[in-house]
Amino acid sequence: MIIEVSNLSKSFGSFKAVENLELKIQKGEIYGLIGPNGSGKTTTISMLLDILNPDPGAKIMIEGKEIPKRINEIYHKIGFMPQELSLYLDLTVEQNLRFFGDLYKIPKSIRYSRIQEILELIDLTEFRKRLISKCSGGMQRRCSLAVALLHKPEILILDEPTVGVDPELRIDFWNYFKKISKEDGVTILITTHYLAESFNCDRIGLMNKKILISGTPIELMEKVKELKSLDRVPDMEEVFIYYTHQEKIEKN
Amino acid sequence: MNISFKRIMAITRKNLQALIHDKRTIGLLIMMPIFLMFLFGYAFGQPVKHVPIKIVNFDEGGEGIPYLGVNDTKFSEIFIHSLKEDDRVKIKLLEANTFDLSKETSKIYGGNNYYALIIIPINFTENMLNFSKAIQVSLYIDGSDPQTISSVIAAVSEVVGKVINVITGEEAHLTIEQIYVAGNPDLRPIDYLGPGILSFALFLFMIITVTGGFTRERLTGTLYRVKVTSTSKWEIMIGYLLGNTLIALIQSALLLIISIFFFQMQIIGNILLLFFILFIYAMSCVGLGIFASTFAKTELQAFQFVPLLLIPSMFFSGFIFPINSFPKIFQIISYFIPMTYSIRISRAIMINGFGLEVFYMDFLITLGLTFLFLVLAVVFFKTKQ
Numbered sequence: 001m002i003i004e005v006s007n008l009s010k011s012f013g014s015f016k017a018v019e020n021l022e023l024k025i026q027k028g029e030i031y032g033l034i035g036p037n038g039s040g041k042t043t044t045i046s047m048l049l050d051i052l053n054p055d056p057g058a059k060i061m062i063e064g065k066e067i068p069k070r071i072n073e074i075y076h077k078i079g080f081m082p083q084e085l086s087l088y089l090d091l092t093v094e095q096n097l098r099f100f101g102d103l104y105k106i107p108k109s110i111r112y113s114r115i116q117e118i119l120e121l122i123d124l125t126e127f128r129k130r131l132i133s134k135c136s137g138g139m140q141r142r143c144s145l146a147v148a149l150l151h152k153p154e155i156l157i158l159d160e161p162t163v164g165v166d167p168e169l170r171i172d173f174w175n176y177f178k179k180i181s182k183e184d185g186v187t188i189l190i191t192t193h194y195l196a197e198s199f200n201c202d203r204i205g206l207m208n209k210k211i212l213i214s215g216t217p218i219e220l221m222e223k224v225k226e227l228k229s230l231d232r233v234p235d236m237e238e239v240f241i242y243y244t245h246q247e248k249i250e251k252n
Numbered sequence: 253m254n255i256s257f258k259r260i261m262a263i264t265r266k267n268l269q270a271l272i273h274d275k276r277t278i279g280l281l282i283m284m285p286i287f288l289m290f291l292f293g294y295a296f297g298q299p300v301k302h303v304p305i306k307i308v309n310f311d312e313g314g315e316g317i318p319y320l321g322v323n324d325t326k327f328s329e330i331f332i333h334s335l336k337e338d339d340r341v342k343i344k345l346l347e348a349n350t351f352d353l354s355k356e357t358s359k360i361y362g363g364n365n366y367y368a369l370i371i372i373p374i375n376f377t378e379n380m381l382n383f384s385k386a387i388q389v390s391l392y393i394d395g396s397d398p399q400t401i402s403s404v405i406a407a408v409s410e411v412v413g414k415v416i417n418v419i420t421g422e423e424a425h426l427t428i429e430q431i432y433v434a435g436n437p438d439l440r441p442i443d444y445l446g447p448g449i450l451s452f453a454l455f456l457f458m459i460i461t462v463t464g465g466f467t468r469e470r471l472t473g474t475l476y477r478v479k480v481t482s483t484s485k486w487e488i489m490i491g492y493l494l495g496n497t498l499i500a501l502i503q504s505a506l507l508l509i510i511s512i513f514f515f516q517m518q519i520i521g522n523i524l525l526l527f528f529i530l531f532i533y534a535m536s537c538v539g540l541g542i543f544a545s546t547f548a549k550t551e552l553q554a555f556q557f558v559p560l561l562l563i564p565s566m567f568f569s570g571f572i573f574p575i576n577s578f579p580k581i582f583q584i585i586s587y588f589i590p591m592t593y594s595i596r597i598s599r600a601i602m603i604n605g606f607g608l609e610v611f612y613m614d615f616l617i618t619l620g621l622t623f624l625f626l627v628l629a630v631v632f633f634k635t636k637q
């Protein structure tokens with residue numbers, strides 16, 4: 001297992017943002033955390049990356065290393081694209097890439113070529129001298145993804161990478177994720193609130209403060225079809241609604 | 253023009269509602285006017301008081317000359333006694349037998365809490381008793397703070413004058429020989445304020461950029477993204493320190509060029525030493541800025557810290573108003589303000605050409621405060637949400 005999480009909870013005062021979350025992700029897998037806004041996806045990712053402290057009792061292992069104790073040993077293997085833009089608006093596209101490239105200690109000899117390569121990949125070569133503040137929303141998202149990919153990470157953690165991205169580019173993003181997962185064995189943890197995007201993932205976890213159910217998208221749909229004795233395959237919305245209802249019933 | 257009262261009220265209500273949710277801003281709204289009232293109340297129109305000075309008395313008195321029924325009279329003692337009663341100065345008497353002029357005058361520096369030295373000559377009483385002769389008192393002064401020192405000069409001449417008048421009935425003539433150990437009587441306001449403007453401008457720039465910058469890094473999430481590259485908070489802080497202090501030095505150079513070419517200010521002392529001091533001082537400002545930013549949850553709150561830090565520094569550092577004109581409590585506050593030391597040292601270097609051997613105490617305190625603010629910044633600065 002690349003990522004293994006158990007008993008992960010986070011409370012803000014009396015509000016529970018994440019409750020006893022369990023998660024297992026294998027190497028080279030695209031795992032989607034699927035859930036509506038406010039279901040705890042970003043909170044979970046923040047805790048995995050040691051940006052936020054979990055409630056006591058949580059156990060997080062990444063590549064067999066205990067987090068947060070040994071997080072510094074694996075940060076360099078992780079590429080992270082946060083939900084917010086998290087780029088320097090008063091730097092150009094290229095300056096942002098160079099800055100993060102230096103933080104990742106990419107050797108000077110290959111830094112330039114790597115930046116060129118990534119700029120081509122995200123189709124921003126032409127705009128590399130443009131200030132981030134002058135870029136369109138889509139360009140900013142692409143640059144943010146470029147920062148996450150710059151140092152060729154083995155694990156990609158992407159928080160809502162496709163929000164605000166036009167449909168064409170969204171397809172490109174997913175194709176690229178699938179490619180690096182299959183060809184380079186990159187493990188990808190991705191969050192989205194677009195249920196339709198779950199089909200791009202190898203496995204998904206439907207999330208509402210915890211993982212309600214986990215499996216391949218097809219498995220989950222088949223399961224709901226069986227449980228609800230439907231004569232057709234339900235769509236992902238129906239699957240999600242079914243499990244959130246089930247959870248409410250169980251709670252009551 | 254179509255003006256809708258409903259819309260106007262909606263905007264007014266929205267602003268008030270937003271404010272109610274921002275407890276820190278409400279706190280500042282209440283505290284700031286109280287704070288400012290006290291500051292201005294104490295800073296303006298307060299006379300300079302209790303300026304520390306020293307006196308050495310060589311007066312041998314008027315032996316055997318009976319005066320007012322007293323046989324051995326030292327009029328200098330009446331003078332010293334009257335000066336002690338005067339609240340403009342705070343006197344320390346030096347022993348005449350162990351007195352070393354060059355050693356004493358080398359210590360005259362505001363930063364050493366020692367602004368002036370009065371030397372009462374051997375023939376003070378004798379001259380007075382002879383009426384016709386001119387009576388002279390020597391006054392060695394640190395004149396780099398004109399307001400403080402004019403108060404000292406006024407106190408000395410008034411008190412000596414009064415004593416002479418009472419005793420000799422305006423017959424004798426008093427001269428106060430003023431020897432400027434530092435500064436000079438022709439010091440223009442710009443000469444005095446210039447070194448202060450340097451420190452003030454640096455402080456203003458550092459606090460705005462660092463406090464605002466760190467708050468923005470936290471709010472936009474770049475701080476966390478930087479953390480995920482395994483960059484430590486030390487690396488972040490040292491990076492900020494270097495970048496900002498470099499800007500501080502460029503800014504200082506620019507200010508110095510303007511002061512020299514447009515205002516004919518002279519820099520008597522070592523300019524490299526001045527830059528070195530400003531470099532250390534700028535680091536303390538960065539530390540303070542980072543520390544302040546840890547208390548700001550929004551950029552609005554971060555900007556409210558600017559006046560909160562800037563105004564006390566401006567008032568209590570001796571930039572415009574002499575520290576000795578404040579009540580004791582504010583004088584104590586001034587000890588914790590890096591600008592107090594940076595301004596005093598800058599004046600010492602620029603106006604007087606002093607070196608480290610004179611202001612080493614102020615320098616050590618600047619180092620100490622810089623260290624303190626950097627430690628506070630490290631302790632309070634978190635790269636987590």
